[in-house]
Amino acid sequence: SQQGEEDPQALSIQEGENATMNCSYKTSINNLQWYRQNSGRGLVHLILIRSNEREKHSGRLRVTLDTSKKSSSLLITASRAADTASYFCATDMRFGAGTRLTVKP
Amino acid sequence: DAGVTQSPTHLIKTRGQQVTLRCSPKSGHDTVSWYQQALGQGPQFIFQYYEEEERQRGNFPDRFSGHQFPNYSSELNVNALLLGDSALYLCASSLGGNEKLFFGSGTQLSVL
Numbered sequence: 416s417q418q419g420e421e422d423p424q425a426l427s428i429q430e431g432e433n434a435t436m437n438c439s440y441k442t443s444i445n446n447l448q449w450y451r452q453n454s455g456r457g458l459v460h461l462i463l464i465r466s467n468e469r470e471k472h473s474g475r476l477r478v479t480l481d482t483s484k485k486s487s488s489l490l491i492t493a494s495r496a497a498d499t500a501s502y503f504c505a506t507d508m509r510f511g512a513g514t515r516l517t518v519k520p
Numbered sequence: 521d522a523g524v525t526q527s528p529t530h531l532i533k534t535r536g537q538q539v540t541l542r543c544s545p546k547s548g549h550d551t552v553s554w555y556q557q558a559l560g561q562g563p564q565f566i567f568q569y570y571e572e573e574e575r576q577r578g579n580f581p582d583r584f585s586g587h588q589f590p591n592y593s594s595e596l597n598v599n600a601l602l603l604g605d606s607a608l609y610l611c612a613s614s615l616g617g618n619e620k621l622f623f624g625s626g627t628q629l630s631v632l
Contacts (some may be wrong), residue, residue, distance in 0.1 A: 448620070457524070457610060457623035458563070503562055505621075508553060508576060510562040 419447075419504040419511035427517040434491040436514040438504030439484075445507075447480055449489050452501045452513070461489075461502075496520045522547060524613050524624035532630045533601050539629060541596045545613030546622045551575075552594040553621065554586060555610040563610055569594055598629075606631045 419440045428434055440447070446465045450458040464471045464480045464487065471478045477490040491498055494516075501513040525544045533539050545552050551570045555563035565578035569588035588594045592613075598605055608628050612621040 446619075450621075450623075456608075457625045458612075458621070460620045460622070463620055508565045508568065509578075510555075510565075512562045 419506055419509065421502065421504055421511045421514040423514060424512070425515040425517070427519065428494060430494060430496055430518055430520050432494055432518075434494050434498070434516055434518070436489045436502050436516070438487045438489070438511060440487075440504070440506050441485065442507070444482070447478075447487050448505045449476075449478060449487075450503045450505060450510070452503065453499075458503065491516075494518045524611055524622050526609075526611050526624035526627050528627060529625065530628045530630075532632060534632050535601055535603060537601050537631075538597065538599045539601060541598075541609050541611075541627045541629070542593065543596070543611030543613075543624060544593045545611075549613035549615050549622070550592050551614045551616060552588055552592065553612045553614070554594070554596045555612065556580075556605075557608045557610055557626075559607075566596065601631045603631050605629065 419438045422437045448463045449461040452458045462473050462478050464478050475492045480487045496518050499518045501515050503510045503513045524546050527542045553568040554566040557563045566580050567574050568576040572588045583599045585597045608626045610626045611624045614621050
């Protein structure tokens with residue numbers, strides 16, 4: 416069973432633009448994580464935000480968490496063609512269906 | 521420092537057969553989790569092993585079983601294969617439970 420659900424399912428932007436992906440979940444959490452997957456292979460951990468944190472940054476990534484709304488967002492600033500991938504949120508070992516991001520050069 | 525390694529990378533089986541997939545965790549990690557990912561879908565949690573015991577299990581039938589060895593490596597066994605078992609099987613290791621997961625590149629299983 417899936418815990419998180421990403422929105423939108425797919426997103427297409429131009430290089431240099433910002434990309435925002437959202438995640439909603441159903442039950443209380445200890446932390447929420449975001450992962451990236453290129454070409455259907457292994458996932459790569461991007462960032463972990465704990466339930467008592469509201470915002471976290473890592474390079475061009477910014478993650479927010481709103482536990483009252485059971486939602487999180489991932490912002491990628493100044494996107495690059497290499498950011499083209501699927502992005503997943505995960506809570507309690509469960510992943511959503513992901514957002515497919517395409518960054519056009 | 522070797523990351524998570526999975527074998528084989530690709531596998532073709534026929535319906536009704538049994539399959540064993542293998543995973544070696546990242547050095548220093550003691551927990552192994554297995555996922556099934558169908559094309560275009562997110563990874564579905566199968567189960568997690570810690571200290572050679574199944575600690576958590578997702579919504580998968582008993583045809584899916586696993587094992588963890590004293591060196592923390594793990595196997596996923598699937599019996600009586602169905603066409604719907606065709607998927608990418610991912611192994612992830614971690615230190616402890618629900619913290620940062622390190623994934624292998626997966627085993628692509630095709631059931632004909």
